[in-house]
Amino acid sequence: MSGPTASDAPAGAALTPPPEAEEPVRHPDAPAPGTLLGSHYDQCFGCGPRHPHGLHLVSRASDGVAVTAELRLQGDHQGAPGLAHGGVLASALDEVLGAVNWMLRAVAVTRRLETDYLLPVPVDAVLHLSARCTAVHRRKIYSTAEARIGSPQGPLAVRADALYVEVPMAHFTTHGRAEDVEAVLRDRPGIAADRAFEVNP
């Protein structure tokens, strides 16, 4: 019989790096601070420029292992009248947290995302998002993010802690809907299947 695994840990514990975790190290080829990071997939709900209803977030490299982005909330993002839906805010934070992995040149997916909603967020507000990696342990990437209203120093509306797990490109080609995977491969002739989803600034 096997014992408890990391997946069985309570939420807070799962987001606390183990003592042997290391400080994240910015990849030598990470984009320079201020560089806008391109979308990793043009149909991504978070960052895809061709997604008809997506957030169209554009992340920007910061110093260290960190990124920023801005999200102008709109009527389509409502949960309660005139207020942003919590799931939309979580999506935006997941997107910038995911973009941080590119500063490590790691391809990783969200394993756990924990959000604290501190203030209601009116639609029409501009949310200033920032995310940074706090620790790395083997395939696990620990990160934290904030969303502030109106400016990078504005009121803190939402914060999040997250655990990402590094995956091989086969994660996407194996699990993704075949027609979408094939469309990406068609759009990028000459690129091997396991590179077609490259997260590319």
Ligand SMILES: CCCCCCCC(=O)SCCNC(=O)CCNC(=O)[C@H](O)C(C)(C)COP(=O)(O)OP(=O)(O)OC[C@H]1O[C@@H](n2cnc3c(N)ncnc32)[C@H](O)[C@@H]1OP(=O)(O)O
């Ligand atoms: C190209 C970039 C796209 C970015 C898109 C934006 C972000 C997203 O929306 S991603 C989409 C949402 N997320 C997903 O779909 C992920 C779904 N989950 C999965 O596919 C799998 O659970 C996956 C790949 C994360 C992990 O599975 P698997 O590879 O079998 O991992 P497994 O070996 O069990 O665990 C990996 C490590 O994480 C640890 N771990 C797993 N779960 C937890 C947990 N809850 N807490 C702490 N540690 C954990 C394990 O102990 C292990 O650690 P170590 O390597 O040190 O032994």
